[in-house]
Amino acid sequence: MPQEDPGRPLALVLSHFSAQAQGRLLQLLPETVRDRVANAIDEASGLLPSDMSFVELVLNTDLERLARDQEEGGVQDLLVEVVPLQVCDLMGFVLLHATTQQAGEVFLRFPPALQGEVLQRVCAQNWAALHRRLGRGELEFLTTFEAWWNREGQVASPEFAAEMLRHIPSQAAIRRLLTDLDRLDPEAAACIQRILYRFEDLVRLSDREFQDVFFGTDPWDLALALREASSGLRRRVLANISERRQQYLIEDEVTLEDLDEEEVEVVQRRILEKARVLFETGKISTYMGSIEGTQELSDEKEEEHSDEQQRACRTKVSPSKRNLRPIFVGVSVFVVTVLVAIRLLDLRFASPRESSRKGRGSFFADSNVQRNRMQKGKEETDSRSNPGRQEATDLALVEGDVLVFQDDKRRNGKDQALEPGDWIETGESSRAVVRLYADSGQLQMESESAVKVGEEGEDRTTPPRLRVRLGNVWVFVKNPAVEVHSPLVLITATQGALYRLRVVLDATTTVVVKRGTVWVKPLAEPKGQHLVLGLGERVRLDPGGGVVHLVEEEAGDWLGIF
Known part of the structure; x- marks a missing residue:
């Protein structure tokens, strides 16, 4: 049986393309x-x-399917069994x-309905399987x-497909192609x-976009991500x-030597x-390879991100609102400046006794008053309490924004009397201090932290159980019965x-003793021994069960507001 000349079948395919593509x-x-194929195009078209x-x-049937898909504006039904040989196979081979x-240069000349299929062929086609x-x-x-070619072609691979897409200048076209391929x-x-x-491509972001992308990223994760980053990207991050x-970030870099590249x-x-x-939700305009319609993280990735990050990803900001942001910031700065000036004048002209009384529980209180209050501890608290009254858990907003919620009921955290089972979240550049009920201790929350205080319906006469989901917190213990939980450990103290307790997105927990x-009891080993830590000791536990002991260098500031 004589072999069929591929010229006319190929000309039949080209007859359905534009003149530029031909x-x-x-x-x-x-x-x-x-020349033989070019001369056969007119004949094949009729x-x-x-x-x-x-x-x-066979090829004509596939061409009709592509034309139908393009007219309907949809994607072919992947559950329908297709004919063995397709136009995309031939174009991928070429x-x-x-x-x-x-x-x-030629790729975007193909009919749009064909482009995604050809991209899949040059990326992942197994030509031996096609022959079979x-x-x-x-x-x-x-x-x-x-046999027309006297040389071997390149192997279909993601590397070839990616290099081909690099020669397509339109980011919108690349987004559409990746969406079709997905x-x-x-x-x-x-x-x-x-x-x-790649991660290095984040250097193309503007300063505003940098802040949006890295908002809510724990410093530990940030230090880990920057371990393999270029100096240029590192400078951009530090500047924002x-x-x-x-x-x-500087503190965490000391402990990163023992981590492998996979974690990075x-x-x-x-x-x-x-x-x-x-990008898909409209908060940044620099394209980083997203798939059209991806407007929220997958369930697996949602577990890795804090609730604050999820809200940032799901909230779509219109360009008009984004343009008003500098105005809001300017007005906020002006209002805060006026309030601070009024407060300073009030302290200046008040009597020494009044100033001492007004400064109690305030961010502007004298540091000596704070230290004396910490040393007095339980005696000072009891002297301020009414006999027979059980104190509620109090929260003082030191700086920034604090959110308190329970059962989907949210409220601003400033000067709140908290209920057992309340969650407390601090925003970026925020800080809050909590006085625990039963006069059992104090909790200081740094920025971007989330802590649950007690359980719903819990008796206020016993120390609350604290659950730290994310962030940096200080714990001052007045009652040894206070328990603090992270996803990996249970902590008690004298x-x-x-x-200080620190929990990052992957649940890695660091404990620093001041x-x-x-x-510290690892929850992954119920029968395991406790880790006993003394002054200046620091330990880090990871989800894989690893434990690293380090010497504490810099632990930050403990305010001791109450």
């Missing part, structure tokens, strides 16, 4: 067959089904015999078609995403975070994913102990 594809063919060969009928620049599933006539056609082959789309858009976060990549991918979600003795 010209560019003909340039990719070997010179020996280029062929009737009765005049077509078997291979031409592109793999061209350079990535040539492939990128073809019928006899199609296999003979493809074998003759491959519907056909999510794994292939993810591979191209990782190659095209507060001085306090810079201090945490996980954190970097998480930050990149957040940038993509922010009376008068002062320690005063007294602290017992």
Whole structure:
């Protein structure tokens, strides 16, 4: 049986493309067959089904499907069994015999309904498997078609596909192509995403976008992500975070030597994913490889992010509101400045006795008064309490924004009497201090922290159980019965102990002792021994069960407001 000449079937395919696409594809063919295929295009465009060969009928059926998909504006039904040989197979083969620049220049000339399928072929097509599933006539056609080239083509791979897309200048087109590919082959789309858009590409963000992307990222995760970053990206990040976060970053870098690259990549991918979600929700305008319609994180990624990050990702900000943000900031700064000036004048002209009384519980209180109040402890608290009255848990807003909520009921945290079971969250550059009921201790929450105080319906006569979900907190213990839980540990301490607890997004927990003795029990090992920590000791526990002992260098500031 004589082999079929691939010229006319290929000409039949090209007859359905635009003139520009025909010209560019003909340039990719070997010179020996280029004129033959070009001369056959007019003949092939007028062929009737009765005049077509078997291979031409197969390809014509696929061309009709592509035209139908394009008219309907949808994607082909992936549950329908398709014919063995498709137009995208031939076009993918041609592109793999061209350079990535040539492939990128011709790619957008294909019909839009065909582009996603061709991208999948040059990314993940197994040509040996294609040969095995073809019928006899199609296999003979493809074998003759491959023989036109006197050299081996490149292997289909995500690297080839990514390099081809680099030669497409339109970010909107790349977003559409990745979206189409994600519907056909999510794994292939993810591979191209990782190659095209890396963590280092965040340097292209504006300063405002930097702040949006890194808002809510724990300093520990930030230090981990920057361990393999270039000096340029590191400088951009440091220029867009507060001085306090810079201090945490420097502190954490000391303990990063024992972490492997896989942990670094996980954190970097998480930050990149957040940038993509922010693009899809309209909060940033720099494209970082997102898929169209991805307006919230997957369930798995939601567990890795704090509630504050989820709200930031899901809230869509219109351009008009974004433009008003500098005005709101300016007005807020002006109001705060006026209030501070009034407060300072009030303190200046008040009598010494009045100033001391007004300063109690205030951010502007004299530091000596704070230290004396800490030393007096329980006696001073009892002297202020009414006989027979059980004190509520009190919260003082030291600076910034604090949110208190329970059962979806939210309220501002300033000067609140808290109820057992309340969650407390501090915003960026915020700080709050909590006096625990039963006069059992004090809790100081740093920025971007979340703590649950007690359980619903709990008796106020016993010390509350604290659950630290995320962030940095100080704990001053007046009653040794106070228990503090993180996702990984249970902590108790002696009376008068002062320690800091830090929990990051992956639940890694760090405990730093400033005063007294602290017992740390890993929850992953119920029968395991407690870790006993003394003054200046520091321990970090990770989700994998690893424990690292370090010497504390800088623990920050303990205010002791009450």
